[in-house]
Each structure stands twice: as C-alpha cells, then as structure tokens.
Amino acid sequence: MLNSLSGEVTDRPPFWLMRQAGRYLPEYREIRAKAGNFLDLCYNPELAEEVTLQPLRRYGMDAAILFADILLIPHALGQPLAYREGEGPVLDPIRSAKELGKLDVADIHKTLDPVYETVGRLSQSIPKDCTLIGFAGAPWTVATYMVEGRGSKDYANIKNWAYSDPAGFGTLMDILVEATIEYLLKQVEAGAEVVQLFDTWAGVLPDDEFRKWAIEPTKRIVEGLHTQHPDLPVIGFPKGVGGNIIDFVRETGVTAVSLDTGTPLDWAAREVQSLVPVQGNLDPMLLVTGGAAMEERIVQIRETLGKKPFIFNLGHGIVPQTPPENVARLAEIIRGS
Numbered sequence: 001m002l003n004s005l006s007g008e009v010t011d012r013p014p015f016w017l018m019r020q021a022g023r024y025l026p027e028y029r030e031i032r033a034k035a036g037n038f039l040d041l042c043y044n045p046e047l048a049e050e051v052t053l054q055p056l057r058r059y060g061m062d063a064a065i066l067f068a069d070i071l072l073i074p075h076a077l078g079q080p081l082a083y084r085e086g087e088g089p090v091l092d093p094i095r096s097a098k099e100l101g102k103l104d105v106a107d108i109h110k111t112l113d114p115v116y117e118t119v120g121r122l123s124q125s126i127p128k129d130c131t132l133i134g135f136a137g138a139p140w141t142v143a144t145y146m147v148e149g150r151g152s153k154d155y156a157n158i159k160n161w162a163y164s165d166p167a168g169f170g171t172l173m174d175i176l177v178e179a180t181i182e183y184l185l186k187q188v189e190a191g192a193e194v195v196q197l198f199d200t201w202a203g204v205l206p207d208d209e210f211r212k213w214a215i216e217p218t219k220r221i222v223e224g225l226h227t228q229h230p231d232l233p234v235i236g237f238p239k240g241v242g243g244n245i246i247d248f249v250r251e252t253g254v255t256a257v258s259l260d261t262g263t264p265l266d267w268a269a270r271e272v273q274s275l276v277p278v279q280g281n282l283d284p285m286l287l288v289t290g291g292a293a294m295e296e297r298i299v300q301i302r303e304t305l306g307k308k309p310f311i312f313n314l315g316h317g318i319v320p321q322t323p324p325e326n327v328a329r330l331a332e333i334i335r336g337s
Contacts, residue, residue: 001063001131004277004309005194005233005256013302013310014062015334016133017327018258019317020055021067025324027054038083039075042068045117052122056130058324059331063131063194064122066187068115070137070198073179074146076111078104093149095157097168100175108179109186116190123191134192136183138199138238139176139217146172155204162213177217181224188229196235196258197221200316203240203260210244215251222253235279239316249275261315265304277309282330284314290326298333 001014022028028051035041042048052067071089075081079102080092094102109116122132136142145151147158162169184195202214222234236254238245240262249257249272259268259280272278282301286294302312312334318327 001311002193002233004311005235007277007309009307009309012334012336013306013312014131015312015331016061016063016065017055017314017318017330018065020059020061020065020327021051022318023320024318024322024327025054025058038069039081042072043111043114045114045121048115048118049121049125052118053125055327056126059327060127061130061331063133064126065133065135065196066115066119066122066192068118068135070135070142070200071145072112072115073108073136073142073176073183076108076183077175077179078102079146088151089145090150091145093157094146094172095161097165097171100168100171103175105175105179108182112183112186116186119187119190119192131193132191133194133196133235134184134187135196135198136180138197138202138214138221138236139173139180140205140213141199141201142176142180143169143172143213144201144204155201159204162209166212173213173217177220177224180221184221184225185228188225188232194233194235195225196237197254199236199238201240202238203242205241207244210241211247211251214238214241215248218248218252218254226253246271246275256309256311258313259315263315265301269304269308273305273308273310277311278305279311279313280305281313281315284316284319284322287314287326287330288319288322290323290329294326295329295333298330302334 004010004014031047031051035047048067052064082090084090144158199214225232233255235256237258238248239260256277259278261281261283263281286297
C-alpha cells in the first residue's frame with residue numbers, strides 16, 4: 001500500500017475495505033456483546049485491537065484501519081454522545097456560536113488516550129507487510145452530526161447556521177480543524193503510517209460552500225500534519241462530490257483520493273489518476289450480492305484503474321448484511337487465486 005501511495009504501479013493492487021472490521025463478522029458481534037456499548041468498545045484498547053485484527057486473519061488485507069469512530073472528537077470535546085440501536089449516533093446538538101462554550105477545547109487527549117494505545121498495540125501486532133491506517137472524520141462531516149444531533153436527510157440546521165452566520169460556524173470548524181490535527185498527529189506518533197479523512201457528507205455542499213467548508217479545512221489539516229511529518233500519506237475521501245473532486249485534489253494537498261461508488265471509472269482514470277493515486281470503488285451492495293455481478297465489476301475496476309497507482313477498496317463502508325464468504329471471494333480475485 002505504501003508503494004502505491006508513493007506512485008508505484010504494483011503487480012496487483014493492494015486492498016483493504018472501509019468498515020472491514022464490523023457487524024458482518026460473527027467474531028466481531030461476539031466481542032461487541034462483551035464490550036457493553038459501542039463507545040466502550042472504541043475506548044477499550046485490547047478489544048479495539050482484537051476487532052481490528054479479525055478481518056486480517058480471515059482475508060489478509062494489505063492494510064489495517066484503526067477501529068474507532070469519527071465522532072470521538074466531539075465526544076472528547078465534551079459533547080454528550082450515545083449510540084442507540086436502530087438510530088445510530090445521537091448527540092446533544094450545538095446550533096449557534098453562543099453554544100460553543102459548551103465545548104472543552106483544553107485537552108481532548110484525556111478522553112482519546114485509549115485510542116492512541118490501540119494504535120500502539122496494533123503497530124506491534126499487525127503483520128509486518130500490512131500498513132496501519134489512522135483516521136478521522138473531516139470537519140464538515142463531524143460538524144453535521146454535532147449540529148444536527150444525528151444523521152440527517154436535508155442538513156437544514158447546519159446549512160442554516162453556515163449560511164446565516166459563517167463567522168460563528170467558522171469558529172466551530174476552526175475548533176474541529178485544530179482538534180483533528182492533534183488527534184491524527186497522536187495517532188501517527190503511536191504508529192499509524194497513513195491517515196484517511198472521511199468527508200462522508202461533503203456531497204451535500206454546493207460548489208462555493210464546498211470550497212469553504214470541505215477543501216479549506218482539509219487543506220489546513222494536511223498542512224498541519226505535514227509540518228511535523230512531511231512524508232505522511234494522507235488519503236482524502238470527499239464522498240458524493242462529483243467533478244468537484246478535481247479541485248479537492250489540486251487544492252488540499254492530499255496524497256491520494258478515495259472514489260465513491262458513483263465515480264465513473266474511465267473518467268477517474270483519465271482525470272483523477274493523472275493527479276494522484278486513487279482508491280476504490282466497488283459498490284458495497286455488490287459485495288452483498290456476490291456472484292458473477294460482483295466478480296465482473298471487481299475485474300473491471302482493476303483493469304480500468306490498475307494501470308496507474310491504485311488501491312482497491314469499496315465506494316463506502318461494508319454493510320452489516322454482507323456475507324463473509326463474498327469478502328473471501330473478493331480477496332481471492334484481487335490476489336489472482
């Protein structure tokens with residue numbers, strides 16, 4: 001994976017899968033039941049290490065990604081957070097600049113220290129030829145949960161704040177940029193070799209706001225990381241942004257970019273891979289379906305993107321109903337076995 005990120009075309013593409021540790025694996029569900037709630041699992045280094053290692057044992061991915069969650073930063077800033085069955089994450093929303101005083105920006109690490117311990121443990125326990133990925137949510141996506149209080153269909157509250165009070169909303173984004181830099185630097189110090197920024201909801205922004213709230217914060221984070229670690233590979237994932245991904249790549253300074261499922265392969269090979277290595281982009285639902293449809297698409301993605309630096313992945317995360325045997329078949333095809 002590190003060779004691909006440095007611009008090398010490898011004999012076969014390295015592969016890993018977003019959410020490769022998770023509910024589709026029975027061994028994960030066993031650990032999850034023991035852990036208590038989801039946050040307890042994220043903050044338990046021994047258990048978080050174990051669930052990170054589980055897919056590697058089954059499938060031999062070329063990278064391990066830290067088991068954590070993008071909402072640990074708002075939790076570390078003091079925003080109440082709970083994960084409810086059938087609802088997902090629920091936070092006490094912050095919807096104006098005057099409410100930013102609820103956040104404690106003094107020391108996020110007292111909450112996040114267990115995460116760094118997990119990274120340190122993984123740096124010793126993953127296979128030597130496996131790359132360790134740290135990650136964080138990008139500020140816009142993290143802010144959507146902080147402001148909406150949960151997942152959203154229309155993003156009305158966050159857009160209203162960003163449009164009506166850009167200075168006040170910018171203060172929240174500044175807090176998240178600085179916290180994200182600190183968080184990722186600590187992960188790198190603990191042993192992460194690559195970091196990925198997940199901007200899952202970047203695609204809901206119009207182009208002018210995309211530059212302001214997705215490109216600029218990511219650029220600041222990349223610069224902050226590279227000030228201390230100039231050679232650190234940073235993968236950006238601005239999901240659903242269409243052609244705006246070109247400006248994202250050119251302006252943020254990311255090392256590579258992850259493509260969502262809707263990105264046309266030929267266009268990506270021509271327009272995006274001429275700029276940076278790419279990662280992606282099998283539809284997670286094809287991994288559920290399996291069979292000939294999945295296999296044909298895997299081969300098509302490899303043939304189209306494999307002529308230039310490329311990392312095979314999904315266009316978003318594995319879904320819980322994914323049959324583990326389909327992931328095993330994907331691994332076989334990538335390895336050519």
